[in-house]
Amino acid sequence: MSRLIVVSNRVSVPKAAGAAGAQGGLAVALNSALREHRGIWFGWSGQETEEFTGHLNMQRINDVTTATIDLEPQDIDEYYNGYANRTLWPLFHYRIDLTEYDRSFGEGYERVNARFATSVIPLIEPDDLVWVHDYHLLPLGSMLRRKGINNRMGIFLHTPWPPTRLLVSLPFHERLVASMLEYDVIGFQTQEWLESFMHYVSKEMGLPVNDDGTIEYQGRKILAKAFPIGVDYDEFVEGARSAEAQEAYDRLKASIRGRKLMIGVDRLDYSKGLGERFESFGRFLTDNPDQAGNVVLLQIAPPSRGDVASYQQIREDLERKTGHINGAHADVAFVPIRYVNRGYPRSHLAGFYRAANIGLVTPLRDGMNLVAKEYVAAQDPEDPGVLILSQFAGAAQQLTEALLVNPHSIEHVSEAIKRALDMPLSERKQRHAKLLASVRDEDVLRWREDFVAALFGQADGNGTNGDKVDEAA
Known part of the structure; x- marks a missing residue:
């Protein structure tokens, strides 16, 4: 049985039995999936380190394994406070007036995504499914591909996806979207955000978009679909x-x-x-x-x-x-x-x-x-x-x-x-x-089951997503 590797900016460490406090429905659903699939949740610890080493802090609580890394102050400033929260977040929420474009932000964003890729690779076994979360890690899939990871991978975006006329204001927007197309499944919260993404790849990149929700890119089919998230x-x-x-x-x-x-x-x-x-x-x-x-x-x-x-x-x-x-x-x-x-x-x-x-x-x-x-x-x-x-x-x-x-x-x-x-x-x-x-x-467990099924290639008969396209087509 394939394991599930969840990757996100931060990791929600499961509460030990009897511990105070409550976790949100998303953490509950992902922890449940990780237990079911013997998985690992990987991400940033939220802590700083003077020098990045890639050292993994591994924990196992309530049958869920987590792995975290520390980041340097410059990483946090450029990747998290910078590109993620001063560039992508306002842009994805249609606030172009608050969007900041700084080359160092973009460099930090790619550097930290590369560090995530290098650090998580030792955890990934050949049959594992990799599920990446949110705007912090859009290019992670492409970086894993370049390092030889051929596993099925998907990303779910928890934010809106902006209209094409706003997205094109982002420097190197096409390179960012092209990196997302290295995933096998790209999930959005709603049909509106999905349609905005499909419009971009069709109009700006000239890619074929099929009626079954797949995008043809470099000889592959990628499934893009709305997976409405709910509460537990x-x-x-x-x-x-x-x-x-x-x-x-x-x-x-x-x-x-x-x-x-x-x-x-x-x-x-x-x-x-x-x-x-x-x-x-x-x-x-x-x-x-x-x-x-x-x-x-x-x-x-x-x-x-x-x-x-x-x-x-x-x-x-x-x-x-x-x-x-x-x-x-x-x-x-x-x-x-x-x-x-x-x-x-x-x-x-x-x-x-x-x-x-x-x-x-x-x-x-x-x-x-x-x-x-x-x-x-x-x-x-x-x-x-x-x-x-x-x-x-x-x-x-x-x-x-x-x-x-x-x-x-x-x-x-x-x-x-x-x-x-x-x-x-x-x-x-x-x-x-x-x-x-x-x-x-339409609760969070249905959302999780639908996405994981798509990642397995079992959703709505779209078993071809991520497969090679017939060269004669």
Whole structure:
């Protein structure tokens, strides 16, 4: 039986039995796959070293083997803070105005990918499947090929893929995409991101794109396909029924004293539309003075990427907007926005979600957004809350019974808040039932199984992807 080698920028080390804390659904799904396929999870440790040696730190916890390497400070600055998070991340989220092009970033990105390749090769056996994750490691497959690795390999992109007219602004964009075509399977979150990629390879590279989702390149067929990611539904629901979740629910409900509650949970990132979200709530309070004092917005936004200037700016902007809105609409016994810069265990979040009348998920652009799905899974089916969801989140293609909004339109989101608060129970239950069916049936385990099957060459009869194309064709 083939083993599975998972490669990502960072490794989620499984919790030892009895350890505190909770892992996200993605880590749970990948750990499950690694146990099933006797695999290894390889990536950066998150630690610095004065000189790169490629030394592997191997661990085995709960039948999952992990292998990590340390990186030099220059590597972290150019590869991670630089090309990954100041070039690719903003570009892939359509923020060309924030995209930085620096030659040293690109050099660091390729250098670290080469270091990943050199370090992981000793772990790969001839029959192993290699599953690479995300924008940090787009060229890794081609570097492994050049070093003689002929195993079946796939990459899954957790971010959007930008339209061709934006991607071509990236220096050496064709070389980057050509390196991706060394994989056998290229996975995207949604059909929209897949179509953007197919448009690029067809129009910019002139490659044949077949009806079965394969791309012909240098005598090979590569399968490109949408694999919508989900939450670990059973695991999340179990956590939502825990004593910790109930305690979090009770504490939050007591603190709002009978008021309506809206919740947002997002990393502190400009792609999440938090500034526009706050302005929309402020507009709602201005347009509906009768609701002043009756509705609270709890925004949980753990900081991220603090070394990048644009992230420092978004934090300052949100603090200013919070102060402005609270100053305009608060009184001595009420503050409309509770803005919290810290993270919480998933069981606590499940309790918070269940307590909220509205889930406010309004990113400007998002690969999928699992908060939207977790909010749905946490609701009481007999008295469910309403999900307000950005039409530009990947999840909008599945969660069509949410109130879909344009997050750039302050009025549109404000009106959706009012509609959600006024929605009758019968409509809330009807919408929630359909949303819950999608979240339950298209969970993270199905996503993982579908991708691994494609990597084996078993998905939808596309057993030819990665094989040689008939030279006479």
